[in-house]
Amino acid sequence: MPPQLRLLPSQLSGKTPYLCTQCRYASLASATTPAPPLHQTVSAVSPVSHYPLTQPPSYKPPEFRKSQLHRQYQSLLRSSPLILLFQHNNLKATEWSGIRRELRNALKKVDEALAKEGKEMAGEGARLQVVQTGILASALNIVEFWDPKYEAEGQGTRPTDPTTNTSAVVENTRPDDATDPAFTHGLSRQAWSMSSQKAKSTPSELTPLLSGPIALLTLPTTSPQHLATALSILAPTKEFPAPKRRVNAAYHEKPVQDGVAKLMLLGARVEGQVMDMAGARWVGGIKGGMEGLRAQLVGMLSGVGASVTSILESAGRNLWVTIEGRRGMLEEEEKGESGEEKGENGEQKVE
Amino acid sequence: MLTKYLTGVTTAFSPFNAHSGKIIRSFLALLPPNARSTMAIDVKMFGQSEAQKPAMLTLKFMLEDGKEMQVDVEKMKLTDIEIEVDRHSRMLKRKDELSG
Numbered sequence: 001m002p003p004q005l006r007l008l009p010s011q012l013s014g015k016t017p018y019l020c021t022q023c024r025y026a027s028l029a030s031a032t033t034p035a036p037p038l039h040q041t042v043s044a045v046s047p048v049s050h051y052p053l054t055q056p057p058s059y060k061p062p063e064f065r066k067s068q069l070h071r072q073y074q075s076l077l078r079s080s081p082l083i084l085l086f087q088h089n090n091l092k093a094t095e096w097s098g099i100r101r102e103l104r105n106a107l108k109k110v111d112e113a114l115a116k117e118g119k120e121m122a123g124e125g126a127r128l129q130v131v132q133t134g135i136l137a138s139a140l141n142i143v144e145f146w147d148p149k150y151e152a153e154g155q156g157t158r159p160t161d162p163t164t165n166t167s168a169v170v171e172n173t174r175p176d177d178a179t180d181p182a183f184t185h186g187l188s189r190q191a192w193s194m195s196s197q198k199a200k201s202t203p204s205e206l207t208p209l210l211s212g213p214i215a216l217l218t219l220p221t222t223s224p225q226h227l228a229t230a231l232s233i234l235a236p237t238k239e240f241p242a243p244k245r246r247v248n249a250a251y252h253e254k255p256v257q258d259g260v261a262k263l264m265l266l267g268a269r270v271e272g273q274v275m276d277m278a279g280a281r282w283v284g285g286i287k288g289g290m291e292g293l294r295a296q297l298v299g300m301l302s303g304v305g306a307s308v309t310s311i312l313e314s315a316g317r318n319l320w321v322t323i324e325g326r327r328g329m330l331e332e333e334e335k336g337e338s339g340e341e342k343g344e345n346g347e348q349k350v351e
Numbered sequence: 352m353l354t355k356y357l358t359g360v361t362t363a364f365s366p367f368n369a370h371s372g373k374i375i376r377s378f379l380a381l382l383p384p385n386a387r388s389t390m391a392i393d394v395k396m397f398g399q400s401e402a403q404k405p406a407m408l409t410l411k412f413m414l415e416d417g418k419e420m421q422v423d424v425e426k427m428k429l430t431d432i433e434i435e436v437d438r439h440s441r442m443l444k445r446k447d448e449l450s451g
Contacts (some may be wrong), residue, residue, distance in 0.1 A: 087366075087376055090384040200417070205399075206371040212376045261387050264394065276367060276399035308445045 013301045049058060058187035066135055067187060073131065073139035081271045082220035082227060085206075086234065087264040088130065088215045088332045095259030100128055100232070102251050103217075106243070114225065119291070125220035130213070137210040138196075139186075144193045145198040148184035178328065205274040209266045222271060224293075228284040235265040239281060352381055352433045353440035358390050359373035359411030364424070371424040378408070379420060410436065416443055436443035 024298055030329070058065040091099075107123030114121055181190055199207075217234065219226055233251070236242035242260075245252045268280035275283065286293050360382070366372040375434065379394065386392060391411075397404050408422040422432055 082375045087380065087381060138352050204369075208367050208372060208402075211373045212380050229370055258387060262384075264366075264396070266378075267399070274399075277396060308383075333418075 008202060040248050056183050056188070058185075059189045059192060060187060062187075066132070067134045068138050069132055070142075071187060072143055074138050076216070076218060077140060077143040078136070080220055081222045081284075082219040084217040084227075084230065084234075085209055085266045085268065085270040085323035086215045086217065087266055089262040089264070091259050092198075094255045095262070098250075098253060099232050099259045099263070101246070102256055103128060103230060105231050105248075105250075106233050107226055108255055110225050110229050120221060120223070122221040123226055126217065126226060128215060128217045128234075130134050130215045133210055133212065133214045136214065137207065138192075140204060140206060140210070141195040141199040142186050142191055143291050144204050145195040146186065148191070155346075172216045206267070206269060214266075215263070222283075224284055224286040227280070231265075231281060234260065234263055235277075236260070237281065352442070353437050354381075354383055354386065354390075356413045356440045356443040357410060357436065358413055358415075359392075359409075360390060361393045361406060361409040361411075363395040363397070364406035365399070365404060366410070367399045367402040367404045368406065372402075374424055374427075374429050374432070375408055377412060377429050381433070408432075412439060413443055416446075 054349055055062075058067055060070070062068070103126070105125075107126050110122040129148065182191070184190060219230075231237075232240040232242055243251050250256070265277050267277065268275045268285055270279075288295065337343040360379070362375050362379070364372050364375045366376060379392075382390075382392070406424045408424050410420040410422060412418045412420070420435065420439065422435070427435075
């Protein structure tokens, strides 16, 4: 049974409730304008911006899918040092999901092995994605040929920058006009015109690959171990054999095998350098990853150092040997001369 | 493109060749999803240094016909290859319908 509320008869009559007079005065006091903060009294308020700093007006309407893909591909190309290009020939959704699952599992194993050694893990960030080829080609042009030089611009001259003072001389830019040369971001008209001009005169080496259906495998770090595993899953060869049926039965299921047969490795972009299939496999074949490569380099350099010291030493040693030899010869000659004299004397005696 | 009567595709090319590599890759992308089970597809790819090496594309048709079509990739475009394949496939289809 719910508790009964006992109300007083005065509460039922609908009288105005009691109000504290002090509280009323306090509510009136809050209506006065507070004093401006100290930093606003010292420096000027920044000019009003019509667009946020992170969203300057774009040349193409930003609500279009292709504008967003263009931005996304630019950041993908800038942020992933290791990219593998594949052609995908009519893969089905089940085949894609199977391949992605196998790739994820294989990279996870590499991550676990590396985590035991306390090394970097990058397998989580690896992605195999289908891209729009034309938009990727345009984004690649921007990444390769457009250098906005943000550092040279200097701080505190942009109206959107909160550190800019009102007294600063700012070029008059209209927020809805993306053709304005003041805008230097990747989707601006200036970036597009400059990069397309340069791409016409000196096209990127990757340009012939950018046609037809393209899928990208992007890795967030240049890690040969992860690349070798990815190659053994996506494009198995003798050097990078696919996992055995006993070890990984799921890889040998029909959808995965059909999908792998339809993926063609075309090339790679490793830290801005374009490589073909053999180049990609060479990077994957670096033993022990980047640390292995560093160890090889150190070994080579120390070997060079040792040989340099031995060469420098050998010059001194040669000199010492020749001088010693010469001294020996002179001593022998001196001895020989005295002996010959004796001999001559002896012969003379015989005659 | 009619691919029902196609039984074999043999090709060797370099994807770094802007002309032949593009045509052959586009042709391979036109084959249906189950192409690997219905026809023998043999793809050999050259590297970047061999981009100017002449590319080769050979198409084989049904066994009764047994025609091997050597495609001149330097002269033909993708649409020309499609037209040729369609023409021959239609001929085979007509024969098939008359006999069956």
